[in-house]
Amino acid sequence: MTTVKALRALLVVFLTAELTPVGLWHVQTSAQEKGEVVSLCELTRDWKKYDHKVVRIRAIYRTGPETSEVYDLDCPDSDHVAWVPPDLAKMAPADMVDKMSRLLRPNGRAKIVATGEFDGPKKVDIPPGTSPGLAATLQAANSHYGHQNGWDFQFVISTIEKVEPAPADAPWPHWASEKRQ
Secondary structure (H helix, E strand, O other): OHHHHHHHHHHHHHHHHHHOOOOOOOOOOOHHHHOOEOOHHHHHHOHHHHOOEEEEEEEEEEEEOOEEEEEOOOOOEHHHOEEOOOOHHHOEOHHHHHHHHHHHHHHOEEEEEEEEEEEOOOOOOOOOOOOHHHHHHHHHHHOOEOHHHOEOEEEEEEEEEEEEEOOOOOOOOEOOOOOOO
């Protein structure tokens, strides 16, 4: 009989919690779940908060020899640029991929709104007893993405929602004042 009363009490708590605005199991909806755009500047500044999360961004997609990246016009330096695995065929929907491909032909850039997974620097496990010099080399080489490990961040596009021409006067990404050693 005690078990039945306990189950009834739990059911009442559960139902009450679900009906109240701030119930016992209420979880705040994140910006990503609401479909809000998170700036690439924000993603890279607070990368631990967004690491391995699906987010929606508005950015300039740039491609060229040995380059496939997104950057934000509000912070176009290298500290805020993310590598994009360059396989356009895996991005959806096909009509947006086709439109983006056409827009990329003249200068390799297009303005996009896209959803995908944001990844911060890779975690690198350094074996115990590794010399500091070798540990630094392993960390520098293995925690980055893209061609010659040139990017600290990665954005894997799953869906392209909108594609427009990049403004002709939009700045290109540039190296930050302190380059990686």
